[in-house]
Amino acid sequence: MKSITFALAKGRLSDISIGIFEKLGYDVSQMKEKSRKLIFYDEKNKIKFILVKASDVPTYVEYQAADIGIVGYDTILEEGRHVYEMLNLNFGNCKMCVCGRPEMKDSFYKIHNLKVATKYPNIAKEFFEKEKKMGAEIIKLNGSVELAPLTGLSEVIVDIVESGKTLVENGLCVFEEICDISARLIVNRVSLKMERERINDIVEKIKGVII
Amino acid sequence: MSMNNIPQGVQDILVEECLLKRKIENDIMKVFRSFGYGEIITPTYEYYDVFKGTSNVFNDEMLLKFFDEEGKILALRPDLTTPIARVCATKLGGETLPIRLCYTGNAYRFIQGNFGPKQREFTQSGIELIGAGGAKADAEVIACTIYALLEAGLEDFQIELGHSAFFEGIIEKGDFTKGQIDELKDMIDKKYQFGIMEFIEKNEIAGESREILSKITTLFGDVDIVHEVLNYDINQRSKEALLYLLEVYNLLKDYCLDKYISFDLGLVQNIDYYTGIIFKGFARGFGFPICGGGRYDNLIKKFGKDMPATGVAIGIDRVMSAIFSKKEALPKLNVDALVFAESDSYKTAFEVCRILRRDNLVIKMDITSNSIEEAKEYAKKCGIGGIFYCRNKDEIVAIDLVNNTQQATNINSLKE
Numbered sequence: 001m002k003s004i005t006f007a008l009a010k011g012r013l014s015d016i017s018i019g020i021f022e023k024l025g026y027d028v029s030q031m032k033e034k035s036r037k038l039i040f041y042d043e044k045n046k047i048k049f050i051l052v053k054a055s056d057v058p059t060y061v062e063y064q065a066a067d068i069g070i071v072g073y074d075t076i077l078e079e080g081r082h083v084y085e086m087l088n089l090n091f092g093n094c095k096m097c098v099c100g101r102p103e104m105k106d107s108f109y110k111i112h113n114l115k116v117a118t119k120y121p122n123i124a125k126e127f128f129e130k131e132k133k134m135g136a137e138i139i140k141l142n143g144s145v146e147l148a149p150l151t152g153l154s155e156v157i158v159d160i161v162e163s164g165k166t167l168v169e170n171g172l173c174v175f176e177e178i179c180d181i182s183a184r185l186i187v188n189r190v191s192l193k194m195e196r197e198r199i200n201d202i203v204e205k206i207k208g209v210i211i
Numbered sequence: 212m213s214m215n216n217i218p219q220g221v222q223d224i225l226v227e228e229c230l231l232k233r234k235i236e237n238d239i240m241k242v243f244r245s246f247g248y249g250e251i252i253t254p255t256y257e258y259y260d261v262f263k264g265t266s267n268v269f270n271d272e273m274l275l276k277f278f279d280e281e282g283k284i285l286a287l288r289p290d291l292t293t294p295i296a297r298v299c300a301t302k303l304g305g306e307t308l309p310i311r312l313c314y315t316g317n318a319y320r321f322i323q324g325n326f327g328p329k330q331r332e333f334t335q336s337g338i339e340l341i342g343a344g345g346a347k348a349d350a351e352v353i354a355c356t357i358y359a360l361l362e363a364g365l366e367d368f369q370i371e372l373g374h375s376a377f378f379e380g381i382i383e384k385g386d387f388t389k390g391q392i393d394e395l396k397d398m399i400d401k402k403y404q405f406g407i408m409e410f411i412e413k414n415e416i417a418g419e420s421r422e423i424l425s426k427i428t429t430l431f432g433d434v435d436i437v438h439e440v441l442n443y444d445i446n447q448r449s450k451e452a453l454l455y456l457l458e459v460y461n462l463l464k465d466y467c468l469d470k471y472i473s474f475d476l477g478l479v480q481n482i483d484y485y486t487g488i489i490f491k492g493f494a495r496g497f498g499f500p501i502c503g504g505g506r507y508d509n510l511i512k513k514f515g516k517d518m519p520a521t522g523v524a525i526g527i528d529r530v531m532s533a534i535f536s537k538k539e540a541l542p543k544l545n546v547d548a549l550v551f552a553e554s555d556s557y558k559t560a561f562e563v564c565r566i567l568r569r570d571n572l573v574i575k576m577d578i579t580s581n582s583i584e585e586a587k588e589y590a591k592k593c594g595i596g597g598i599f600y601c602r603n604k605d606e607i608v609a610i611d612l613v614n615n616t617q618q619a620t621n622i623n624s625l626k627e
Contacts, residue, residue, distance in 0.1 A: 064498025086428070088405040190493045190500070192402075193371060193473065196432060 003046045004191075004198055007066035009054035009075070013183050016091045017070045021049075023209040024202075058083060058186060067191035067199065073181045074160050078120045084192055086203055087185035089210055096123060096178040099167055100149045100156040105175050108156050109134065117141050117148030118158040127158065127178050146170040220322065220331025227541040228531075232334070234542065235363045235530055236315050239336045242359040246351070248313035248338045253294035255317070259284035262293055265513040266484045275319045275331075287319035292522060293510070295339050300514030308342030308518075315527070330528060337504070337524035341511065344519035346455060349488050349506060350462035356502060356523045357471050360492065363530055364539075368494040368501070370471050371431070373478025374456055375485050375505075380449030381427075385420050395424075396479045402428040419444040431475035434460055440476060452487075459488060484510060488521075496536035501529040546593065547572040551586035552601035559622065560601040566625050567599075587612065 008017050021028050027042040031049060040049040052060055057071035058081035069083075072092055076085060098116075100108055108114060109132065117139045118124045128136035139154055146166060148154040160181055161167060161174060185206060192199050217223065224232055240250065259276060262269045268290075275287040288294055291314050303310055315336040322329050338355060340348050353370055360368055378399070382392060391414065398406040407428065411421055423443055430436055437460070441453050456474065463469050478489055487506035494501050504523030511518045548567065552560030560576065567574045575595065580586040583600050590598055590612055600608040607625070610617045 062498065064496075084402040086402050086404065187402075188498050190495075190498050193369060193431070193475070193493050194367075194495050196473075200429075 001046050002195075003041070003048040004068065004195065004202065005048045005050060005066040007050050007052050007057045007060040007069040007071075009057050009069075009071045010051050011054055013054070013070060013072060013092050014051065016183070020089075020206060020209055024205050055079065061186050061188050064188045064190060067188050067195065068202065069186045070183055071186065072160075073179075073184050074120060074123070076184060076186065077179075078122050080122065081186075082189065084187040084189055085184050086187050086192075087207060087210075089183040089185055089206070091210075092181070092183040094160045094162040094181045095174075096120070096158065096181055097161045097174045098127075098156050098158055098176040098178065099146075099161065099172050099174050101171065102173045104149075104155060105173065108175060111155055113137055114156065115139060115154035116156050116158055117145055117154035119143070119145060120158055123178065124158040146172055218331075220329055222330070222332070226544055230542045230544060231534070232527060232531060235527055235534070236334070236336055238362040238364070239359040239525060239527075239530075240313065240315055242362045243313035243336070243338050243355065246311070246338075246355050246358075248311040248355075251295065251298065251312050251314055252316070253288070253291065253298060253314070256285045256287045257294060257297075259286040261297055262286055262289055265293060265296070265510060268484050269320075273320045273322075275321060288316075289320045290318050290524065291316050291335055291337060292339060292507070292524065295341075295522075296507075296510045296520070297514050299339075299341050299518060299520070300511050300516040303341075304516065306342075309348065310341040311338065312341065313338045334527040335524045336527055337522055339520060339522035341520040342518050343521075344506075344508065346458040346462055348519075349521050350459045350466070352504060352521050352523050353459070353463060353472075353490060354466045354468055356492065356504065356525065357468050359525060360494075360502070360530070364534055365494050365501075365530065367496075368471065368492055368533075369473050370490055370492050370502075371473050371475050371478070372456055372459065372488060372490045373475050374452035374488050375479070376452040376487065377449050377476050378427075378479050380446050380452060381420050381423050383446060383448055385414075385416060387414075399427055399477050399479050402477065404428040419446065423449075427477045430477055431473070433473055434469075436474055436476065455488065490523075492525075494530075494533035494536075497529065497533040499529060501526055501533055543594075545573055546575050546595045548597040548599055549575050549577050549586060549590045549593075549595045550599045550601065551577040551580060551583055553603060556601040556603050559604050559607070560599075562622055563599050563601060563607060563625060566622070 008014050018028050018031050026045055026047055030040045038051045050066060054071055054075050057069040058076055058079040060066040061069040061083050062081040070089065074096055112135060114134060114136045116124050116128065116136050119141060121138045121140045124138050128134045141148065145157045145159045148157050149172060150170060156175065167173060187199060259274065262274060274289055277285050279285055295312055299310065315334065317332055317334050319332050322331055338352060340352055357370060395410060398410065407424055411424055416424065423445060430440055437453050437456055441450065460469065460472060463472055484507050485505040486508040489505035491500040492502040502523055502525040506521040508519040511520055550560050550564050564574050564576055577586045577589060580589055586598055596613045598610040598612065600610055602608060605621060607620050608617050609620050
C-alpha cells in the first residue's frame, strides 16, 4: 500500500498540525524532536509527513508530491493552485488587512498610484485592482513588511494581522480588512479520487478532532 | 539573443521520448480506428472567431493570436473539437449519421495563472461521435477511451462521470443571481464544504436544495452514490441526470468496463460547452486529469447545423507522464545491423541494405569508418549487435559482435 503524504507548513501552523495528528493517533514523536529532518514516517499507519515552506504547500499538493496539505488560506489565495480545499481547520485564525500609518487612514485611497508593500502581491493586486478599482504599485517584500510605511518605501502594506501587536509596536494600524484567514486542509484532485476511502477516512477523523 | 533558446511552454522531444510518444499515439489511434472512427486533419490555425464566437471555453488571454495579410485575426487552435464541429456543420452535411471521427494533433494555449502543467503546445488524440444523442453514444465514447488508455499501457486509472444537469437541477428553483451561482460553483469545484454551509445559511436556502447542497462535496465514489442520491428529495431535472448516468453505467457494465468507472456528482462545468454527461480520467501516480470529454449538443449549432455530439480528448503528454511515473524505461531506438563496405563494393552494400530493410529490419549504412576495425568500434559504441561486411563485390561476411563469430555469405543467400 502506498503511503499518504501530508505536506505541512513550517512555522506558525506546524505545531498545531502536529497536535492534530497526535490526536488522530499517528506517530509524530520524530517530528516533535526539533531536528533538521524534513521527512517523517509513520510506518504503521502508512503516513508520510513532509515539512515545507508555507507558500510551497499548495504547489506540492497540486503536483501530487503530497496528497494532503495543511496551510493558511492566505497562501492558498496567493498561490491560486488547483486543489480541493476540503476543510476549514479553524486554527491559525487571523485577517488579511490593509495597514499603514494612522494619519494616512482616511486619505490613502485618494493617492494615485498608491504604493503597496506586501508578501502577497497577487492578493494585493486583486484587492486594489478588482475590488477598489484603484491603480496600485505592488512592491513584493519577503519579510518585515511593517518597515515599508515607516521608511517611505510604500504608503500602505497588505499583510496578515493576528493580534495586531506587531502593528501597534511599529506605530501602524489597520485601514481595512480584506478577508478572514484560517488554516485549511487541501487535497490533490487525483489523490482524492484514487485513494478515496483512505483520504475520506482521514478527512472525517480530522473533522472529528477539530470541532 | 534568443537564438539558442525555445519559448516558454514548448518543447523539443528527442529520439527515445519521441519513440514513446509516437507509440502511444499509434496505440490510441489504432483503438479509435478499430471502433470505426475515421481520422481527419484540420488546420493548425483558424480564424479567431471560430473559437471566440462559439463558447466561453477559450478566453482572449488563452488564445495565441496573429494577423493575416488582410488584418483578420487568426488563432492557433486551442482544441481540436471546435474545428471538427465547424467541419461537421459546413462540410459533412450529406453523410449518413452518426459520423465517427478521430484525430491526433497539437493544440496551443497560453496557460494562465499558477496552476497546472505549463505546456503551451500539447498533443491531443480524441474522437467525436456526431449526430447521435443518448446513452449508447456516450457509453461508446467512454468505452473507446478506456480501451485506448489500456492499449497505451495504463492499467491503474479511473474514468469519473458527472452530469452538468445535476447541479442545474439543484439551483433551478432557488432564485440565485449569476454571481451567487458562480460563487457556489467555485466552492463545489473546490469541494469547500465549509464555505457552502456558510452560503446556505447566509442565503437562507431551505428544502431540497439545502439538503443536497450541504452534502454535495461528498457525493463521489462508485455507483452506490448515484443510487443513494436518487433516494434524496431532488427535482426532476437532477433525477433525470442521475438516471442517465446509470443508463451509461449499465452499458459500460455490459462492456465489462465498470471497474474503471466512478462518479462525482459535484463535477460542475464553468464552461458552456458541455450540455450533458461529462467525464474525466485519472491515473495513479499523476496529479492531473489525463483525459476529458462529454456531450456537447449545442456546439455544432453555432456553426449552423443542429447535431448532437459527444467526444473525448486524451492528453498524450499527460499519458506519457503517467507512464513515466510507473518508472518504466524509455524505449530504445533499435538498429538490427550495420553495413560496412570496402570502397569498391558499395553497389553490393546498397543491395544488402535494400534486401534486409525489405524484411523490416533496421539497417544503418556505415558512411564514416575507414576500416572494418573502425566499423566494429562504431557498432559497439552504438550498441549494434552485428555487421554485414562487404569485402568485395561478391564476398560478404556476417559478423556477430555479441558472440564474436563470423560467417561468410553472399547476396543470393541473403535474398532467401
